[in-house]
Amino acid sequence: MTGARYTPLEMIERLIAFDTTSHKSNLALIDFVADYLADHGIASRRTSDAEDSKANLFATIGPEIAGGVVLSGHSDVVPVEGQAWDSDPFVVRQSDGRLYGRGTADMKSFPAIALALLPEMLAADLETPLHLALSYDEEVGCLGARGLIADVKAALPLPRMVIIGEPTEMQIVNAHKGVTVFSTTVTGRAAHSSQPQLGANALHAAATLITFIDRMQQEERAAADPANGFEPPYTSFNVGTISGGTAQNIVSSETSFTWEFRPLPGDDGQRFLERFERFAETEVLPILHETAPEAAITTELSVRVPPMGPEDDSPAEALIRALTGANRTEVVSFATEGGLFQEAGFSTVICGPGSIDQAHRPNEFIELDQVEACAAFLRRLIAWAADG
Secondary structure, three states: OOOOOOOHHHHHHHHHOOOOEOOOOOHHHHHHHHHHHHHOOOOEEEEEOOOOOOEEEEEEEOOOOOOOEEEEEEOOEOOOOOOOOOOOOOOOEEEOOEEEOOOOOOOOHHHHHHHHOHHHHHHOOOOOOEEEEEEOOOOOOOHHHHHHHHHHHHHOOOOOEEEEOOOOOOOOEEEEOOEEEEEEEEEOEOOEOOOHHHOEOHHHHHHHHHHHHHHHHHHHHHOOOHHHOOOOOOOEEEEEEEEEOOOOOEOOOEEEEEEEEEOOOOOOOHHHHHHHHHHHHHHHHHHHHOOOOOOEEEEEEEEEEOOEOOOOOOHHHHHHHHHHOOOOOEEEOOOOOHHHHHHOOOEEEEOOOOOHHHOOOOOOEEEHHHHHHHHHHHHHHHHHHHHO
């Protein structure tokens, strides 16, 4: 069966053209990829969100047997609104040895290059399977990957290794921080601001809680081990949004804020939540209850992406070293789906084209030599898989 053929650059152009900003559907891109695979005789599986407005895709090239390598990427991108772009973000512009467009670095180029090399995979008559995985909503909490991983574990011969193609400039990354996001709501009691003793100020209470979050960060910073390779070398915290109050002369009756911590590998961060909730219960809530027995502080988990740590005798790392000749590994502070794959029992590394320094920025770009380096790497992987 003969299907359409694309160069890596042409496939990058095709995938960038789909506006798959996380708050939009990615189904047009998934349909295109599924049809392209089908035209080459490759079946694919989908797992969808609850509304069937987004989907993951998983496909196997080569024998339907256990083992092999997953080439994993996410299909969604971050918004372009409010950014000053010099050209249409969803039309690839080539200039000065670079490809500009939303998703060129983070991270449509990796799956695009793999898809462009599909005819070469088929011609190689692989002995070891190569698997293609595309997920949705990575940028808003790695939401799609959970369903994809669950489906693979439940219904398919298990792959042995996973390569996450996030932008690392084709360097081997074997560890990253996690990210856990919460939403905290403080409920107090409204009153005239001239009579604060009749109310319970939710904004004041929230400010006290936020100060405590900053205190935890300063403690982690003071105890940091710079030798761990992370930048910063400690679990970091951030309060991202806050909303509350109705008028200057009204004691705030409700305030909500979102906050996160990014734990180092080996630390699930549960202790931080426990400390936060204990402080809220023993130090903040009693003050609110003095005038408002109905006052409450609730904290809900929004996102949890586990850290990824170095693996002892990692098959994935050994393979990448052999294919690239690299003799060192790196760590990164951003989270990826790698933590979820590793948590599910798959040997996982991160290695992909482009620089994270360009991600999420206006005029995002990838260097053409990074595209070429990724294609050369994947061709070596194809040769390895053909040798069994």
